[in-house]
Amino acid sequence: MTPKLSQIKKDFTESLSQISRFWGFPKGMGAIFAVLYLSPAPIPLDEIVGLTGLTKGAVSTEVRTLARMGLVHRSSKLGDRKDYYEAETDFYTSIRSILKERQNSEFDRALRGVRETLEKLDSGSVSGDEAEIKFLRERLKALQEFFNAIDSLTNAVIKLDKLGISNVAKILNVLK
Amino acid sequence: MTPKLSQIKKDFTESLSQISRFWGFPKGMGAIFAVLYLSPAPIPLDEIVGLTGLTKGAVSTEVRTLARMGLVHRSSKLGDRKDYYEAETDFYTSIRSILKERQNSEFDRALRGVRETLEKLDSGSVSGDEAEIKFLRERLKALQEFFNAIDSLTNAVIKLDKLGISNVAKILNVLK
DNA sequence: TACTACATTTAGTAATTACTAAACGTAGTA
DNA sequence: TACTACGTTTAGTAATTACTAAATGTAGTA
Numbered sequence: 001m002t003p004k005l006s007q008i009k010k011d012f013t014e015s016l017s018q019i020s021r022f023w024g025f026p027k028g029m030g031a032i033f034a035v036l037y038l039s040p041a042p043i044p045l046d047e048i049v050g051l052t053g054l055t056k057g058a059v060s061t062e063v064r065t066l067a068r069m070g071l072v073h074r075s076s077k078l079g080d081r082k083d084y085y086e087a088e089t090d091f092y093t094s095i096r097s098i099l100k101e102r103q104n105s106e107f108d109r110a111l112r113g114v115r116e117t118l119e120k121l122d123s124g125s126v127s128g129d130e131a132e133i134k135f136l137r138e139r140l141k142a143l144q145e146f147f148n149a150i151d152s153l154t155n156a157v158i159k160l161d162k163l164g165i166s167n168v169a170k171i172l173n174v175l176k
Numbered sequence: 177m178t179p180k181l182s183q184i185k186k187d188f189t190e191s192l193s194q195i196s197r198f199w200g201f202p203k204g205m206g207a208i209f210a211v212l213y214l215s216p217a218p219i220p221l222d223e224i225v226g227l228t229g230l231t232k233g234a235v236s237t238e239v240r241t242l243a244r245m246g247l248v249h250r251s252s253k254l255g256d257r258k259d260y261y262e263a264e265t266d267f268y269t270s271i272r273s274i275l276k277e278r279q280n281s282e283f284d285r286a287l288r289g290v291r292e293t294l295e296k297l298d299s300g301s302v303s304g305d306e307a308e309i310k311f312l313r314e315r316l317k318a319l320q321e322f323f324n325a326i327d328s329l330t331n332a333v334i335k336l337d338k339l340g341i342s343n344v345a346k347i348l349n350v351l352k
Numbered sequence: 353t354a355c356t357a358c359a360t361t362t363a364g365t366a367a368t369t370a371c372t373a374a375a376c377g378t379a380g381t382a
Numbered sequence: 383t384a385c386t387a388c389g390t391t392t393a394g395t396a397a398t399t400a401c402t403a404a405a406t407g408t409a410g411t412a
Binding site: 202203204230231232233234237238255257 | 399400401402403404408409410
């Protein structure tokens, strides 16, 4: 039995929805990206609505966050008031912008929290058992070093392109 | 005004809870890890309950997933039926096991979905417009290559240790 | 064997997040 | 100016996820 193209597309959209959810994004976001990715030409919002089954409101908001992440691009045609959307096809570009996006988020706020805690301990202004303070200082310091390592790794990855990523795996294997 | 140690600990726990949520884990998990990380000795489940304000049931299940991820370790003392928990302090070890954990998850299932879709297209068994099939094949292929790159990158990182991670950032900068 | 001190499971609730429907805003056209 | 064709916002609902309370299971001790 030969499967229909439309079924193939639906399967793919389903897969991307799951992947989206797995990474903590709404599954609708994955679906929207999928239909855009499978479209040879930019399509207007209403068509996304038709293809995904979501409402205009949902598509409107999620397509915006996709655009902010650099995963889709919005464009418009002269003499046509519709907005048209298309998927970014260079994933290495996308990854970079997603990482950037994440860097100035709640995550960073939390990291600053840890840093500030450590500063308080280091400043000696904290009252309490000396041995315990020493212990806490060591633990927090270790955690902070780890965060810093991740941070510089992230920054390095942000600068990578396709060639870079595929080489890194090889290099890491050599390192080991 | 000199802050109290207990306040410092609460702040830290709060920060880790947020970080936990940011990465798609329950905030309770972050809190549990935090109190274990700040404890100089392994502590029993009931004490975690007291320090986090969660119930026994919640701590029981979340501590188990933390253990599966390798972020905490369970131990028991002879002649004592309590289980004791302590935090893994080598984060590089933890990262490895988290990545491993994620590799055989829903995510992988979804990736297989994409692969299978592509195989169907390649096998020529799909009926539909030839030009469109060709287009879809190209797009899916590009996506799959990307996934493969990420996959081998992940595998490489799994093999890394502390030294490795801190070097990688430097190396990546040279690459660029 | 029954009791005690613990951990786990389960069934239900609270909180959060994704989404819908519909009102609203706006830019272009007549 | 009013109308039309679109996008956005908002207020509420559905679905999901995190959590609680309490029943159940279990290993060790008397």
